[in-house]
Amino acid sequence: MTKALEGVRILDMTHVQSGPTCTQLLAWFGADVIKVERPGTGDATRGQLRDVPDADSLYFTMLNSNKRSVTLNTKSEQGQAIFAKLIASCDVMVENFAPGAIDRMGFPWEKIQEINPRMIYASVKGFGPGPYVDCKVYENVAQCTGGSASTTGFDPGPPLVTGAQIGDSGTGLHLALGIVAALSQRETTGRGQRVECAMQDGVLNLCRVKLRDQQRLAHGPLKEYPQYPNGTFGAATPRAGNASGGGQPGWIVKCKGWEQDPDSYVYVITQAASFHELAKAIGRADWLEDPEWNTPEARLPKLDQVFEEIERWTMTKTKFEVMDILNPLNVPCGPILSMKELAEEPSLRATGTVVEVDHPERGPYLTVGNPIKLSDSLTEVERSPLLGEHTDEILKDVLGFSDEEIAAAKEAGAV
Numbered sequence: 001m002t003k004a005l006e007g008v009r010i011l012d013m014t015h016v017q018s019g020p021t022c023t024q025l026l027a028w029f030g031a032d033v034i035k036v037e038r039p040g041t042g043d044a045t046r047g048q049l050r051d052v053p054d055a056d057s058l059y060f061t062m063l064n065s066n067k068r069s070v071t072l073n074t075k076s077e078q079g080q081a082i083f084a085k086l087i088a089s090c091d092v093m094v095e096n097f098a099p100g101a102i103d104r105m106g107f108p109w110e111k112i113q114e115i116n117p118r119m120i121y122a123s124v125k126g127f128g129p130g131p132y133v134d135c136k137v138y139e140n141v142a143q144c145t146g147g148s149a150s151t152t153g154f155d156p157g158p159p160l161v162t163g164a165q166i167g168d169s170g171t172g173l174h175l176a177l178g179i180v181a182a183l184s185q186r187e188t189t190g191r192g193q194r195v196e197c198a199m200q201d202g203v204l205n206l207c208r209v210k211l212r213d214q215q216r217l218a219h220g221p222l223k224e225y226p227q228y229p230n231g232t233f234g235a236a237t238p239r240a241g242n243a244s245g246g247g248q249p250g251w252i253v254k255c256k257g258w259e260q261d262p263d264s265y266v267y268v269i270t271q272a273a274s275f276h277e278l279a280k281a282i283g284r285a286d287w288l289e290d291p292e293w294n295t296p297e298a299r300l301p302k303l304d305q306v307f308e309e310i311e312r313w314t315m316t317k318t319k320f321e322v323m324d325i326l327n328p329l330n331v332p333c334g335p336i337l338s339m340k341e342l343a344e345e346p347s348l349r350a351t352g353t354v355v356e357v358d359h360p361e362r363g364p365y366l367t368v369g370n371p372i373k374l375s376d377s378l379t380e381v382e383r384s385p386l387l388g389e390h391t392d393e394i395l396k397d398v399l400g401f402s403d404e405e406i407a408a409a410k411e412a413g414a415v
């Protein structure tokens with residue numbers, strides 16, 4: 001079976017998380033991803049948060065599956081000559097260095113275009129053009145500057161960052177879509193182009209509903225927020241606790257065992273269409289006859305009481321029992337699953353969403369496989385490469401170097 005991106009060669013100049021997320025996805029779709037790393041050290045994440053001494057960290061191995069690694073000093077003369085040959089031989093170049101780093105290596109966009117007019121040059125930066133364009137940015141900075149932190153958490157309470165890596169992995173996903181779109185456009189134009197994603201923009205895109213609420217504020221209180229009707233609203237979209245971001249109220253409620261288990265909770269949504277069934281299940285059929293409770297409008301100012309009643313019932317059940325009872329009644333709900341539970345979940349193993357991979361240095365480890373399933377391009381997750389594992393192979397097979405030329409490049413410290 002062929003793969004969707006078979007025949008596409010990626011020059012992967014990425015490091016840390018945002019860029020590697022993007023190129024890992026492209027590799028899973030069949031692209032040949034050549035990861036260029038600095039000789040000796042490589043991607044800094046190889047050595048960060050290490051759990052096994054002298055072995056590539058999980059931080060690295062879980063973001064660099066299915067890639068080939070070549071070491072190359074892009075600041076040496078010979079290294080730059082090899083780099084130019086790689087640019088000429090690839091379809092896409094992806095990088096997420098600090099602003100200006102690729103230019104400082106001597107490869108501004110104009111030069112890349114000159115070497116390879118079909119090249120698609122994709123970059124992640126913290127910010128787009130504007131006052132912060134030159135800043136270095138990591139995940140939580142992006143969450144703070146993209147509108148996520150100001151709208152996450154409880155009121156009163158400080159802004160919060162989320163566990164989901166929406167700044168890094170989120171922007172990597174955006175970038176991958178831009179690359180695939182540019183590859184498609186190249187089919188008709190024959191030209192490459194630049195693809196740029198700023199982490200601030202990516203986070204704001206994922207916080208779209210909060211900018212929606214900012215504009216709704218001008219027309220009155222946000223009635224689905226916990227601040228309504230007794231709290232106060234300020235000038236900006238407030239933090240909404242666990243309230244649902246959509247038109248159907250929801251909240252996280254405790255389940256049996258919550259005193260011992262920090263994840264013994266369930267999210268319940270009181271969707272109007274199935275409220276009858278929910279009310280009966282929790283023993284409040286009386287609400288259905290009572291005009292104080294039997295319409296969404298009547299319940300809106302009393303959502304805290306609605307969820308208190310639901311919680312009184314969920315506290316008598318485990319989160320999985322709640323799921324088993326409410327789902328057949330069409331009540332949308334979901335248990336709060338811990339990472340331990342997700343790692344052990346057989347259905348996620350069966351679909352390849354959680355995969356066990358073997359590694360020569362560290363042995364077997366779990367990773368998250370491709371969450372995007374194509375029926376005609378199956379993903380086989382392979383371990384991440386060791387530093388420079390494919391240097392000789394790439395110089396020989398991709399660039400056509402002879403054994404003597406490879407030896408000379410090594411001698412010069414270029415690879």
Ligand SMILES: CC(C)(COP(=O)(O)OP(=O)(O)OC[C@H]1O[C@@H](n2cnc3c(N)ncnc32)[C@H](O)[C@@H]1OP(=O)(O)O)[C@@H](O)C(=O)NCCC(=O)NCCS
Pocket residue numbers: 015016017018019036037038039072073074075096097098099100101102104105124125126135136137138139168
């Ligand atoms: C993530 C980030 C903050 C890390 O910063 P950093 O560790 O200081 O690393 P930099 O990106 O500044 O680059 C390091 C240097 O290594 C050099 N380098 C990288 N690969 C090299 C190679 N193969 N050979 C020689 N030099 C190399 C770069 O040219 C750069 O040198 P310069 O500063 O002299 O121009 C920064 O890269 C950044 O802001 N990236 C854009 C946003 C982003 O993706 N952030 C999320 C990361 S998950």
